[in-house]
Amino acid sequence: MKFFIDTANLAQIKEANELGILDGVTTNPSLMAKEGIKGIDAVMQHYKTICEMVDGDISAEVISTDFDGIIEEGKKLVAIHRNIVVKVPMIKDGIKAIKWFTQNGIRTNCTLVFSAGQAILAAKAGASYVSPFIGRIDDSGWDGMELIHQLRQIFTIQGYKTEILAASIRNPNHIIKCAEAGADVCTCPLDSILGLLKHPLTDIGLAKFLEDAKKTA
Ligand code: G3P
Numbered sequence: 001m002k003f004f005i006d007t008a009n010l011a012q013i014k015e016a017n018e019l020g021i022l023d024g025v026t027t028n029p030s031l032m033a034k035e036g037i038k039g040i041d042a043v044m045q046h047y048k049t050i051c052e053m054v055d056g057d058i059s060a061e062v063i064s065t066d067f068d069g070i071i072e073e074g075k076k077l078v079a080i081h082r083n084i085v086v087k088v089p090m091i092k093d094g095i096k097a098i099k100w101f102t103q104n105g106i107r108t109n110c111t112l113v114f115s116a117g118q119a120i121l122a123a124k125a126g127a128s129y130v131s132p133f134i135g136r137i138d139d140s141g142w143d144g145m146e147l148i149h150q151l152r153q154i155f156t157i158q159g160y161k162t163e164i165l166a167a168s169i170r171n172p173n174h175i176i177k178c179a180e181a182g183a184d185v186c187t188c189p190l191d192s193i194l195g196l197l198k199h200p201l202t203d204i205g206l207a208k209f210l211e212d213a214k215k216t217a
Contacts, residue, residue, distance in 0.1 A: 004187035008035045012190040024056035026187040051081035059109045061087035070097040102126030123160040135168035152182040
């Protein structure tokens with residue numbers, strides 16, 4: 001399973017990248033706004049900076065909701081860097097645009113996916129990635145992980161090449177469960193990635209080893 005970081009925060013991207021386990025970055029308009037990025041030039045420059053920091057796929061989201069607007073924006077985004085993947089919302093014109101991008105050799109990430117039906121449409125249109133939002137499904141009283149299991153089964157049976165990119169990750173256990181369910185990618189906040197490091201027995205064991213090491217010094 002590939003690890004992406006789900007943020008537009010450069011310090012967090014740097015920290016995750018320095019761990020040596022980072023395969024890419026996903027962003028969205030909310031994450032860009034959180035970092036105070038304002039204006040199209042600043043947004044484009046921010047994507048460029050992220051691409052120069054991380055050697056992996058970088059999802060950059062369009063904000064148009066009509067076919068022509070999505071295509072125009074997507075073309076500008078992919079011109080920034082070869083690693084840009086155009087993130088397109090799961091709407092009718094989004095599916096049409098994903099098909100167009102696929103036919104024109106441009107990679108896409110279909111976002112805001114909450115059902116197997118939506119994911120099937122994205123895969124049929126040729127999306128490189130499909131992003132089910134598991135945390136938000138959990139928030140609404142359903143089981144986000146069930147969708148990952150269902151998509152793994154469908155995509156394997158049907159031989160879809162689209163990668164299942166589990167998004168809206170809220171904790172380390174989500175990451176473990178995604179790996180277990182066969183997600184191709186998990187895009188995570190830095191805290192959830194770092195949470196994987198932690199176990200109290202590791203801390204206790206290390207303290208004891210270091211204490212005993214003094215006896216051998
Ligand atoms: O990038 C899309 C997704 O990961 C958003 O997560 O936490 O806002 O539901 P969240």
